[in-house]
Amino acid sequence: MGVKVIEVTPAQIEELREKFNSKYATTPPAAPFHPVDIDRIRNDHVWLQRFLEMYDLDMEASMNKLWETCTWRESYGANDLDESKLNQEYLKEGSVFIHSSDVDGKPLLVFRVRLHSKSKSLDELIRIVIYWVERTQREKHMTQLTIFFDMAGTGLATLDLDFVKRIVETFKMYYPNALNYILVxxxxxVLNAAFKVIKALLPPKAVEILKMISKKDIGQYISKDNCLASWGGSDNYEFSFVAETKQVVASKPVASSDDDQLGLGGDKKVHFAKIAPMVLKESNIGDMHTPTEGMLQLEQKEFVNFNQKNAEATVNFKCISQKPVTYKIQTTSPEKFRVRPRCGIISPNEKAEISIWLKSEYKLSEDSKDKFLVMAMIVPGTCGGADVAELWRNKCTGGPEIEQHRLVCRFENSASKCAGKASTATLDCAKGGKPDLQDQVKALSRRVKVGNFVQYLTLLLVLLLYAAVGFLFFEHYYPVGPGSCGKQSGAFCPNKRK
Structure with a gap:
């Protein structure tokens, strides 16, 4: 569900991005913003979109809040927050954790309020909340969350209004439009009065998604399979903390205003030099990707399918190796696309989703020149997430230990049109979803012929109609037969003059 928002256009997102870049270049902050946040602004649209949605397309308000949020994130260390910097007792007791998802597929940030104690440090508890939010948004690319306050067994002794207020303020100030629901x-x-106080703190948009639920109606928001047994569901999950599998993030400040290479240490354009230019046909489509999959199993075998409306695409794959695998994404047209994440490490049987956006000022090539290369190799030794960029920078991508998958860019409508059809000509189903010009001319010619035929047929029918009306008129006033004058007046009918 989420809060009701005004639709944001790509032009408005670009305007906010340009405002930020201009201010960052002319009046930079005292401490440079974190590279991850700079990357989100310059190479992504989701974060900027959230600010514009939250502040009803008010460009100045969105810009000011974006700047304030980046300042807070840098001073708080939100991007660098990991389990080693948290209170281990609070972290592992399971009073706050991420598990399962709601009916919209949004992760649940669960608060078991009965495990809380007012004697705990609020600052340490809020750090754990922020850790789970940041971790989830890293793993699921800026996904929205649903807050689930599990109040079962909670009394006045464990309900800490100050803690709840801090949670509300944190999301209100620094995580715009990040919530799908707030479920209580x-x-x-006996706690109704206390929650009325909390409800008054919420912005109007958040009140819309606040729902008081019980076992009777929880199914409206969380399916039975995703509900814990204590909520009346079939999930017997017991919390046990599992450390995060780190993705690669940028590790140095960024000064450039349009650097698309963040997080890769200068990712370069890939030319697919070993592949001769080709027109995609059934006879050679198999040459466009690795025929055997030993490390990664991609859902998309030949194509990256972009949505026509928002020019977005995803590449999904799973690690089928028995060892951890590191991957890297390259493209023939780095100036056209934004990609997140560009590289990382995934464990056996783990899945990863790569988000790709076509920049608003560019179009897909019509001759299949826009391609992506997904590379994978076994993680050597004790290489960690922070070492992946350096590992790929020094690696020869054509080596025998590198698994490669080549994907051609196209729009989704071409996928539906070409599915299951054999190609007998040079018509390329990957041409950005646009039909061949010759086919367009033929189709238009057929429509003109049909239109002409309909016009001629209509004219013929009109003439026949006029003839029929004329015949009936004549028969009525000038009937054929002796002694019959029909409705003629006496001046014209000799029989009536007698």
Whole structure:
């Protein structure tokens, strides 16, 4: 569901991006913003879109809040927050954790309020909340969350209004439009007054997604399979902390205003030099990707399918190796696309999703020149997430230990049109979803012929109609037969003059 927002256009996102870049270049902050946040602004659209949605397309308000948020994130260290910097007792007791998802597929940020104690440090608890939010948004690319307050067994002794206020303020100030629902489960009647106070703190948009639920109606927001047994569901999950599998992030400040190479240490354009230019046909489509999959199993075998409306695409793959695998994404047209994440490490049986956006000022090539290369290799030794960029920078991508998957860019409508059809000509189903010009001319010619035929047929029918009306008129006033004058007046009918 999420809050109701005004639709944001790519032009408005670009305007906010340009405002930020201009201010960052002319009046930079005292401490440079974190490279990850710079990357989100310059090479992504989701974060900027969230600010514009939250502040109803008010460009100045969105810009000011974006700047304030970046300042806070840098001073707080939000991007660098990991489990080693948290209170281990609070982290592992399971009073706050991420598990399962709601009916919209949004992860649940669960608060088991009965495990809380007012004697705990609020600062340490908020750090854990921020850690889970940041970790989830790294793993699932800026996904929205649903807050689930599990109030079962909670009394006045464990309900800490100050803690709840801090949670509300944190999301309100620094995570715009990041919530899908706020669910309050099994709230005891004695706590109703306390939650009215909390409700008053929420912005109007957040009040829309606040829902008081019980076991009777929880199914409206979380499916039974995703509900814990204590919520009346079939999920017997017991919390046990699992450390994060790190993705690669940028590791140095960025000064450039349009650097698309963040996080890769200068990722370069790939030319697919070993592949001769070709027109995609069924006879050679198999040459465009690795025929055997030993490390990664891609859902998309030949194409990257872009959505016609928002020019977005995803590449999904799974690690089928018995060892951790590192991957890297390259493209023939780095100036056209934004890609997140560009590289990383995934463990056996783990899945990864790569998000790709076609920049608004560019179009897909019509001759299949826009391609992506997904490369993979076994993680050597004790290489960690922070070492992946350096590992790929020094690696020869044509080596025998590198698995490669080549994908051609196209729009989704071409996928539906070409599915299951054999290609007998040089018509390329990957041409950005646009039909061949010759086919367009033929189709237009057929429509003109049909239109002409309909016009001629209509004219013929009109003439026949006029003839029929004329015949009936004549028969009525000038009937054929002796002694019959029909409705003629006496001046014209000899029989009536008698």
């Amino acid at each position: 489960f099994e709230l005891a009647w």
